[in-house]
Each structure stands twice: as structure tokens, then as C-alpha cells.
Amino acid sequence: MNKRTITFCLLLLGLLASVTVAQSTAITVIKAGRLVDPETGTAAANQVIIIEGERIRAVGANLAIPAGANIIDLSKLTVLPGLVDSHTHMAITYKEQPENNYYYLTYVMDSTPLRAIQAASNGIQLLNAGFTVIRDVGNNGMYADTALRQAIEQGWLPGPTVIPSGIIIGGTGGQFWPTPEMYKRHNIVYPEYIDANSHDEIVRAVRENMLFGARTIKLCIDCKPWGYSVEDIKLAISEAAKGGCKVEGHVQTPEGAQRAIDAGIYIIGHGNALTPEHHRQMAEKGIFLAGTDTPFTKYRGSEAAFKRTVEKLRSAWEKKVPLTFSTDFDYWNERMKDEKTGEWLSRGDLTIAFLDTWKAAGIPPTDILRAITINGYKAADIIKERGPIKPGLFADLIAVAGDPLTDIDALRNVQFVMKNGMVFKKDGVMTPEKFFHPGPVRMPNGRYTR
Numbered sequence: 001m002n003k004r005t006i007t008f009c010l011l012l013l014g015l016l017a018s019v020t021v022a023q024s025t026a027i028t029v030i031k032a033g034r035l036v037d038p039e040t041g042t043a044a045a046n047q048v049i050i051i052e053g054e055r056i057r058a059v060g061a062n063l064a065i066p067a068g069a070n071i072i073d074l075s076k077l078t079v080l081p082g083l084v085d086s087h088t089h090m091a092i093t094y095k096e097q098p099e100n101n102y103y104y105l106t107y108v109m110d111s112t113p114l115r116a117i118q119a120a121s122n123g124i125q126l127l128n129a130g131f132t133v134i135r136d137v138g139n140n141g142m143y144a145d146t147a148l149r150q151a152i153e154q155g156w157l158p159g160p161t162v163i164p165s166g167i168i169i170g171g172t173g174g175q176f177w178p179t180p181e182m183y184k185r186h187n188i189v190y191p192e193y194i195d196a197n198s199h200d201e202i203v204r205a206v207r208e209n210m211l212f213g214a215r216t217i218k219l220c221i222d223c224k225p226w227g228y229s230v231e232d233i234k235l236a237i238s239e240a241a242k243g244g245c246k247v248e249g250h251v252q253t254p255e256g257a258q259r260a261i262d263a264g265i266y267i268i269g270h271g272n273a274l275t276p277e278h279h280r281q282m283a284e285k286g287i288f289l290a291g292t293d294t295p296f297t298k299y300r301g302s303e304a305a306f307k308r309t310v311e312k313l314r315s316a317w318e319k320k321v322p323l324t325f326s327t328d329f330d331y332w333n334e335r336m337k338d339e340k341t342g343e344w345l346s347r348g349d350l351t352i353a354f355l356d357t358w359k360a361a362g363i364p365p366t367d368i369l370r371a372i373t374i375n376g377y378k379a380a381d382i383i384k385e386r387g388p389i390k391p392g393l394f395a396d397l398i399a400v401a402g403d404p405l406t407d408i409d410a411l412r413n414v415q416f417v418m419k420n421g422m423v424f425k426k427d428g429v430m431t432p433e434k435f436f437h438p439g440p441v442r443m444p445n446g447r448y449t450r
């Protein structure tokens, strides 16, 4: 190669480098009227957030605004980190008709591809309501949850960051009670559950889920009387840790709760079976609670069940359990309409309505805000990469009118949503064009990324 060619090549490289830099350093500046820090439960006035590409570069009061920056004026709004539903199900929707709310039938009648498309729609609806992260913990057919995560990550469509569990792991039967012929001849339990009884089977099941893209592992602790022992749960925890996954245990009995606590599980799903003594131990060990605290509404629940749920949530809060906001949402019926307008409620509206339970439990807005943000990022095990509005982290944030630190219902009306530095919603209207591509814009090199 002669000198002129080398010079030319260097020039070309320089040019390419400058083009790459110019593309990746698009600067966006957000002027926030108020910026909430849910960790401390405080807000600072007139803050500037500088975003470089997908990530936050700087946050402060008197930052110099870079020349040529795209400026977004949210000076009349309160800016805060995106919300988290720490226990939901994106790819199953059981209904009163035709299945009488019996999800065995949903599983038989709705294909995994159909459920995956439902999940994609649910993701858009949740992002519209300000949910930038969700933990999706099973009952998603044949890995519709990990596919949704991949599709969003690759840039096919907008949606929250999905922390998928893959298929729920349980002892024989999972949460089903099938007939012998459906179980033995038709393997009806799979793919809603992986039967894993022996230690070898537990290891295999955890590895399979991680191979197919799980970012968390979900165990049925006590779905059956032959539920998992402390040793079984410990084995699942240590195997999951090899793939960087934390474990959530579905718990429905006091004995199951105690075994999960003794094994040092990361998250307990469902709060109904927990006693104040469990709450005390969970607080001591720092075990997260995804209580799935269903409110009583005209479309769901009963007053008696609501009263119990409120009491349990109150007790957990009093004992200082690390609480997350969680819904267990996986159903739909024709009464899910706005009482005033008569219009359908979106999946986002239905999810944020769970605030009713937290308010009924008398939990202060600052603690609810921490549960629906910071504790959610911790439970999802992503707090080092996204969530808090801090330099270096992904630019995920939302804005609302009013002050969620004193009135948590401000979260019901999200005006602005940014995900990965891109505007998804502005002035209360979805503007998702930039999220749609005719191909993947971010390739994980042919494998599931971690």
C-alpha cells in the first residue's frame, strides 16, 4: 500500500468515524419544571437533563445547553423515572366469554402467536401509561415473553423493557389439575409449566429458560402439596445465578412462604398467604414482595377480598418489606370501561388503577412512588443500567401534571414518555413513529444477549 493510499484510507476512516459519532451523539435536552427523585422522595425545580443518544449525560440546574441540541420543554410538568409493574402477564388474556375466566381454555384456544401479538399490543399500551419496565412472569405460551423482549430490544416496535421469566417451573402439574389422558398422552401442562421434580430436572428447566431468553426465573413454590423444599429452591437460585437471573417464587400457602424465605428467594409473588411474621422476616432479609394487590372495582374482585388484600399490604408496609407495585394482570371483561365516558379502559389504565389498593392501605405517596420505580428496578435487577434519572443510565423517563409526591393519582395521567432517549409520547399523545422499523436496528449477534 503506497503512501497516498494510506492517507486516503485514513481520511476515509476518519470520515466514517465522524459520521458514526455524529449519529450516536444526537443531543436532546429536557427542561423539567420539577424533577422527582423517588429514592429520596424529593423534587428539584427547573432542572435540565442532557441526553446523548440513548443515555443520560448530565442532570442539573444550570447546565450549559449544547449547540444544536433538540430541546423539549417540560417546564410546566413534573418529570420522574418510568414506572414498573413487577409482576404481570403480557401474553395471556382470559375472558368471561368463551372460557368463563378459566385460563386452561385460553391456553387451549389462543395460540402462542396470537398471544405474542396481544403481548406486543399490551406493551404499547403500558408504555403509553408510563410503564418503562415490566417483569413478565410466565403463562406466556411458548416463550412469547422472551420474543417480545427481543422484538422491543431489536427495534421492531415500542414497549417497556421486558424482564421475562420464560416458562414457570413447578412440580408435576404446575398450576393445572389435568386428566390422566391430557397429562400423559397430550402433555397438556407444557408449555404453560415445565414439570421439574428431581434436582436434575430443576437444573435442566432453569437452564432451558435461560437458553431461550429468560432474565428472571419463576418457581411454583407450593402450587401443589408436593411443592418445592428449601433445598430445591436453593438449587434453583444457585443455578439461575449462573445465568445472571434472580428467582421469584409464586407462594399461596404460609408453609410455602416460609420455605421460600428460608431459601433466601429474591422475590415473593402474591401476598395473600403471608403473615406479619413472614413480613418481619422478609424485611430482615430484604426479600421483595410482588403482592399483586388487586383493587375492588366494578369489573373485578370482591369487597371482602379487597379488604384482606389491603390489610396484608398495610402489614407488609408497616414491617418495612421492600414493596413493589404489581398487578398479576392477565384478564379482560366487557365491564372494563371508564365510568364517566363509557370508553374502554386500556391495559395501561387498568394497571395504574391498582393504585387504589395502595391508597386504601394508607401508604404515603412517597412510598408508593418508591415501590413503583426504585424497588421495581431493583426487583427487575436492572437498576445499574436503567431507571433512575442519572448520568450514564438509559434515558427512560415520564412527565405528569401535578405532584405525585403529594397526590399519587397524578400518575394516572402521563403526558410524556421517553424510552431509550426516544420520545414515545408528547402532550398526552403517542408519537411512536421512530420506534417502528422494517428490520432489526440492533442485532444481538444471533444469540440472546445478556
Ligand SMILES: [Zn+2]
Binding pocket: 087, 088, 089, 137, 328
Ligand atoms: Zn402471576
